[in-house]
Amino acid sequence: MSDSPETTVWLRAMPVVFVLIWSTGFIVARYGMPYAPPFSFLLVRYICSILCFLPWIVLTRVAWPRDRAQWLHLSVTGILMHAGYLGGVWAAVKSGMGSGLSALIVGIQPVLTAIWLSWSLRGSGQPGVTPRQWGGLLLGFAGLLMVVWHKLTMGSALDHVTPVNMAFAIGALFSITVGTLYQKRFVQPCDVRSANTVQLLAAAVLTLPLAWLEPETMQWNLQLVGAMAWSVLGLTLGGSSLLYILIQRGAAASVTSLMYMVPPTTAIMAWVLFGETITVLTLAGTALTALGVSLVVRPARA
Template sequence: MSASAPSSAWIKAMPVVFVLIWSTGFIVARYGMPYAPPFSFLLVRYALSIVCFLVWIGLARVSWPRDRAQWLHLAVTGMLMHAGYLGGVWAAVKAGMGSGLSSLIVGFQPVLTAIWLSWSLRSSGQPGVTPRQWAGLLLGFVGLLMVVWRKLTLGSAMDHVTPVNMAFAIGAMFSITIGTLYQKRFVQPCDVRSANAVQLMAALAVTLPLALAEPEVIQWNAESLGAMAWAVLGLTLGGSSLLYMLIQRGAAASVTSLMYMVPPSTALMAWLLFGETITTATLAGTALTALGVSLVVRPSRR
């Protein structure tokens, strides 16, 4: 995962691998959330991830960004895409919001990205989001709604939606959206390992005071240790690195549309691991989401 060009086979596989890894965030939350306050868990996750990246950087003799502006841009994306996005989602769920509603709110990200791109590109005379991509985004969101609908309806009586957890979820949505657009616009290509280390350092600095303010402490047991291990090795070292590479290589609308595939993949994992029911609507929504994403990411004919 260096700055050199990956093989064509790996480039083609990157979106699928990213979706599969990113979808395990639900598994981490399922195992870790009952035993850890959100910001304390994320603080430890960032710290351990930084250590892993520093060891990796040292062994591989990876170069660091030399431009101060690049450090600043990476820090901004780290605060948005790690501290803002992950902190918002975890805090919203911990504060009583169901996973279905939080997934639906964050699922607006591809649409917000497309709206911004359509406005900004057209205002500068460049081609914006195509009608085919708009159709794909709409189909993807409808499919997402079908996938999470059962959790929305079953959880409505138990979910405790408040202005606080709603603010956390909406903040997470805007953080990942702005962070993606900011990285695509300002972050120059550099090694993904040193880039991630800088991003995580910034996220740790933002998360530290929030973690210190939490009255709870992490209860370490097999579940929380396993959740932490996968959060560091799988989600951060693997998933976050893939997201960084995808944003650098692809169009922002195409990359963010992959997020539509996360809830369907999560539903399949929950069925395999926890025996959660998969309904006909879930399967139909998954197929519709896949079709929508394919319309967004398919290269335009010239």
């Protein structure tokens, strides 16, 4: 049975909505980071998100995963895509790495995904990453580099690179890459609400001891409350749920290529909200990134 026109419109809009929501993550970090250590903030975010999902699941009688294997697979993806990715990015920035460099490191994800797909599908007879998609991935990364270049050359990003924050950033990169591939391979179709809850439970369990070890405490104020509210309602209930759906419905290389659009979109948001400088190089990089992503996600001709 074909999708209704309303469903078709929503499916086409879903990637755009995801990029817009996911891009606000760096904006939230700017608001909340000065008042909360990273793992404590994320632990509260996970718990609040779970408390939002649970009544929704009960009221709508959503089914939970059918067997222990699916609980395990969802837990693994939760640890990788929530605790590993978010924890790594936030910890890297908190420990002094500039947002430009952290965005560039994590931005390598689509290329790593494509390399893995090309290697894993060789000789299987299944379609891998096409030459057109490879070209789009490389264009997208070039555009990403142009977008963050001014942040990399201002000095602050490179002056505070240490083995510790570099390890956090690289850990985040591999967590989101492996998590995306793992979910596409092992996680069976499941209601996004119950699936997200299982993922968040696993992430919270791993994050709890890390938050307990942090010497800082959360300094609650209106700014931190606002950052937390959007992190829960927008980023987790909205963004993470959309990412789960996109991975289930699409090819891994196409889904991860959308991540290229996050830094350019964030740069535009920071220009609007904070008056951050947006250069001709940023605009050119944004256009190049959009072109690259379009080449990756464009369906192959029959």
